[in-house]
Amino acid sequence: MFATLNGTRIYFDVEGSGYVPNGSKMEARPVLFAVHGGPGSDHSDFKPWLTPLADQMQIVYLDLRCNGQSERVDPATCTLEQLADDIEALRQYLGFDRIHLLGHSFGGMVAQVFATRYPNSLEKLLLICTAPSREFYPAALAYASNVATEEQLRVIPELFEGRIRDDAHLIAWWDVCYPLYFHVQDLELMMETGNRPIGSLEAANYTFKHFIPQYDVRPKLPALQVPVLIVGARYDWITPVSQSEEMHRLLPQSELVLFENSGHMPFIEEHEAFIQKVSGFIAKERVGL
Numbered sequence: 001m002f003a004t005l006n007g008t009r010i011y012f013d014v015e016g017s018g019y020v021p022n023g024s025k026m027e028a029r030p031v032l033f034a035v036h037g038g039p040g041s042d043h044s045d046f047k048p049w050l051t052p053l054a055d056q057m058q059i060v061y062l063d064l065r066c067n068g069q070s071e072r073v074d075p076a077t078c079t080l081e082q083l084a085d086d087i088e089a090l091r092q093y094l095g096f097d098r099i100h101l102l103g104h105s106f107g108g109m110v111a112q113v114f115a116t117r118y119p120n121s122l123e124k125l126l127l128i129c130t131a132p133s134r135e136f137y138p139a140a141l142a143y144a145s146n147v148a149t150e151e152q153l154r155v156i157p158e159l160f161e162g163r164i165r166d167d168a169h170l171i172a173w174w175d176v177c178y179p180l181y182f183h184v185q186d187l188e189l190m191m192e193t194g195n196r197p198i199g200s201l202e203a204a205n206y207t208f209k210h211f212i213p214q215y216d217v218r219p220k221l222p223a224l225q226v227p228v229l230i231v232g233a234r235y236d237w238i239t240p241v242s243q244s245e246e247m248h249r250l251l252p253q254s255e256l257v258l259f260e261n262s263g264h265m266p267f268i269e270e271h272e273a274f275i276q277k278v279s280g281f282i283a284k285e286r287v288g289l
Helices: 051-055 080-094 106-117 136-147 150-160 167-181 187-195 201-214 218-223 241-250 271-283
Strands: 002-005 008-015 019-022 025-028 031-035 058-062 099-104 122-128 228-233 254-259
Touching: 002 080, 008 080, 031 080, 031 106, 051 058, 051 271, 058 080, 080 106, 099 106, 106 122, 106 218, 122 271, 136 150, 136 241, 150 167, 150 201, 167 187, 167 201, 218 241, 228 241, 228 271, 241 254, 254 271
Parallel strands: 031 058, 031 099, 099 122, 122 228, 228 254
Antiparallel strands: 002 008, 008 058, 019 025
């Protein structure tokens, strides 16, 4: 499905019912917006991994502008603030009140910007293997220095400094570096998940070159009065545990959970435990309401 939001055609998809029968009444379910990582990936990162949550809530997936099936626009418009504004516009377009917002990796950065811009639109925030500032990159390089191959160490900066030449170069980069994102190397699983997204090289290069070096929401996080679940992973190289700990220190109503047997995607590698944790967090009654 598509919606034109802030002048841009945005793709979204929905899993699960918003209202379900409960005896003689219809009961509203929570709404969870899921924001994918990247930049340059899409919502397929989450499928089929988040699907079990649709038994308890309605999930709204979206492809950020210039990503996935959404319209390719000038990447200079793809600031984190504009991406957050697009999520707010989608919330209004679909007629929802406050939403639960889950962001993974780069999507978690966008989710934090959303939370600081639209706190009254937010019920709860879920930050999955992400970071509160550009400082994730030196932390990632330090982590990689202990675990990466010489070839991986050589090519890592090509992506994160916006220096990928073309699609063939991007594919070659992922062929070399994708194993870093997993704790257990399941080649069939890695092949499937890695090939599903519709890539957007232009969005990736521009964002890493121009926007990520300016990214820092740390000064605004202590004022955020919303329940937050922070998920980190012991073997996450790109947003190491130090980044989860920093968010936990800054966010006054946060809970930190570390998955001890996962890389960057615990919703894949420790799937059942991840689903249980997210379900429980969303089901928990919010204090003060």
